[in-house]
Amino acid sequence: MDIQVQNLTKIYGNQRAVDDISFMVRTGEVLGFLGPNGAGKTTTLKAIATFLVPEKGKINVGKYDTAEQPETVKRHIGYMPENNPLYGDMPVIDYLHFTAAIQGVPKKMIRERIGEMIRVCGLEDEKHKNINELSKGYQQRVGLAQALIHDPAVLILDEPTSGLDPNQIIEIRELIRKIGKAKTVILSSHILAEVEATCDRIMIINKGRIVADGTAGELRKQAQGKEILQVTIEDGTPDEVFGRLQELDTVETVDFIRNKANSFEIQSKNDVSSRRGIFGLCRENNWVLTEMSVTETKLEDIFRELTMN
Amino acid sequence: MKNIWIIAKREFSSFFNSLTAYIMLILFLGISGLFTWFIGRDIFFIKEASLQVFFSIAYWTLFFFIPAITMRLIAEEKKSGTIELLLTKPVSDWQVVLGKFSATLGLVIVALLLTLPYYITVSLVGPIDHGATITAYLGLILMSAAYISIGLFASSLTSNQIIGFLLALTIGIFFQILFSIFSGLMSGFFSELFHYLNLSTHFESISRGVLDSRNIIFFLSIVFTGMVLTEANLAKSRL
Numbered sequence: 001m002d003i004q005v006q007n008l009t010k011i012y013g014n015q016r017a018v019d020d021i022s023f024m025v026r027t028g029e030v031l032g033f034l035g036p037n038g039a040g041k042t043t044t045l046k047a048i049a050t051f052l053v054p055e056k057g058k059i060n061v062g063k064y065d066t067a068e069q070p071e072t073v074k075r076h077i078g079y080m081p082e083n084n085p086l087y088g089d090m091p092v093i094d095y096l097h098f099t100a101a102i103q104g105v106p107k108k109m110i111r112e113r114i115g116e117m118i119r120v121c122g123l124e125d126e127k128h129k130n131i132n133e134l135s136k137g138y139q140q141r142v143g144l145a146q147a148l149i150h151d152p153a154v155l156i157l158d159e160p161t162s163g164l165d166p167n168q169i170i171e172i173r174e175l176i177r178k179i180g181k182a183k184t185v186i187l188s189s190h191i192l193a194e195v196e197a198t199c200d201r202i203m204i205i206n207k208g209r210i211v212a213d214g215t216a217g218e219l220r221k222q223a224q225g226k227e228i229l230q231v232t233i234e235d236g237t238p239d240e241v242f243g244r245l246q247e248l249d250t251v252e253t254v255d256f257i258r259n260k261a262n263s264f265e266i267q268s269k270n271d272v273s274s275r276r277g278i279f280g281l282c283r284e285n286n287w288v289l290t291e292m293s294v295t296e297t298k299l300e301d302i303f304r305e306l307t308m309n
Numbered sequence: 310m311k312n313i314w315i316i317a318k319r320e321f322s323s324f325f326n327s328l329t330a331y332i333m334l335i336l337f338l339g340i341s342g343l344f345t346w347f348i349g350r351d352i353f354f355i356k357e358a359s360l361q362v363f364f365s366i367a368y369w370t371l372f373f374f375i376p377a378i379t380m381r382l383i384a385e386e387k388k389s390g391t392i393e394l395l396l397t398k399p400v401s402d403w404q405v406v407l408g409k410f411s412a413t414l415g416l417v418i419v420a421l422l423l424t425l426p427y428y429i430t431v432s433l434v435g436p437i438d439h440g441a442t443i444t445a446y447l448g449l450i451l452m453s454a455a456y457i458s459i460g461l462f463a464s465s466l467t468s469n470q471i472i473g474f475l476l477a478l479t480i481g482i483f484f485q486i487l488f489s490i491f492s493g494l495m496s497g498f499f500s501e502l503f504h505y506l507n508l509s510t511h512f513e514s515i516s517r518g519v520l521d522s523r524n525i526i527f528f529l530s531i532v533f534t535g536m537v538l539t540e541a542n543l544a545k546s547r548l
Contacts (some may be wrong), residue, residue, distance in 0.1 A: 051393050100400045101315045103399065
């Protein structure tokens, strides 16, 4: 089931939490929703889950409009809100039973679905405990189990791995990947590595607007127009080396690297490499090139560049 | 209908999970039992085979207890965020309101059922007016329904349970005594109006055995108004 968001706008007071954004998520796609705190991620997800009525815009889940047929949309969505709220005073199994019933799982199927969810989410030993007695990691699994209990076509997860330890994060990610193959999944996060590890596509949102959209590779390529090198050149005076490096045709900027003698950070112009030029320069002047490494543009840098201004 | 039942069932069992139900049942039976049988103008003092004493005690006990049960209904869900989870399930706001309402009314009815031994005991010792007793029970249920609806509305206004409790009590006190005082202070139309709004007038006439549709309509309209306002509040939270 596709999700289609058109010109979504949500205003709180005089602040535009989400400002006229449009995007589409196709069946089988796992979309990572990335952005700094307060960028509008949660607001967008709430609107898709029908918990918020937007000021403007249209959201379709499959062929159903969230404003016109909210009940039908809700039947097809599995939603895990931010902070994973759950009825703490209920035992896990009773809670899952309640969710299954209210999601309209047929009575005969309920036991089977609960059994399946307990197995998939690894809740076997915890199923009779009250939810508020569980550790955060297990609560997160209960949150995921309740979102999946009716086998929804669309899964919306708001920061599904927040507060988990590294092992749990990896488990949850694998679970999402596994489930995500046949479903449409949107998950939000502000952890880049997580989004890169789980998602087919990344969308970066800042101040309520989409600032980047594509696969991790595409985003990297976009930002990687400029090559960045770290070099260490010995036997020349730093000022002279600095001057000569700047004269190279392919070089855009040169910086000293602090706390590291004779080292420079060199940024090339668009789409050209300075590596051969630097080596040639060293040979000409009898300098010794002791280090040269390419700094790969990290998603972190792209993220910072797009969301800091 | 099915969704209302599912929500009500969960809510009802959570009364028992959180001890609220046990405390409320024990206190209700304790207080009403004590005053009906042992203290003050009890049954042996008035020397009549009648449960009037019990009904007037229950009338006040329920007045205080119902806000204590209803205060958490929505406020707690708002505070913990589970309201978001509930409202993104395929249920309507009305089903949520009706489910929570029925669960609470169910708990009150359980409390009243547990007082049936009083009725049986009194009917064994003397000629009790069965008709009046049954309508008085009905009156208690109607009055509870009205206060539950008010409590539900109060709970939907806040995410703080204590505020939910005090608000419900504040609105309730108008119907319980203040309107009757206003009515006495004024004359003409307003006196009539406040007299009509005074809940005890209606309760007393039902508990005397008079089943007048005007009284029933009075209670049901409070129930209805409370629910409409609660539903409006839930809908407003989405904007």
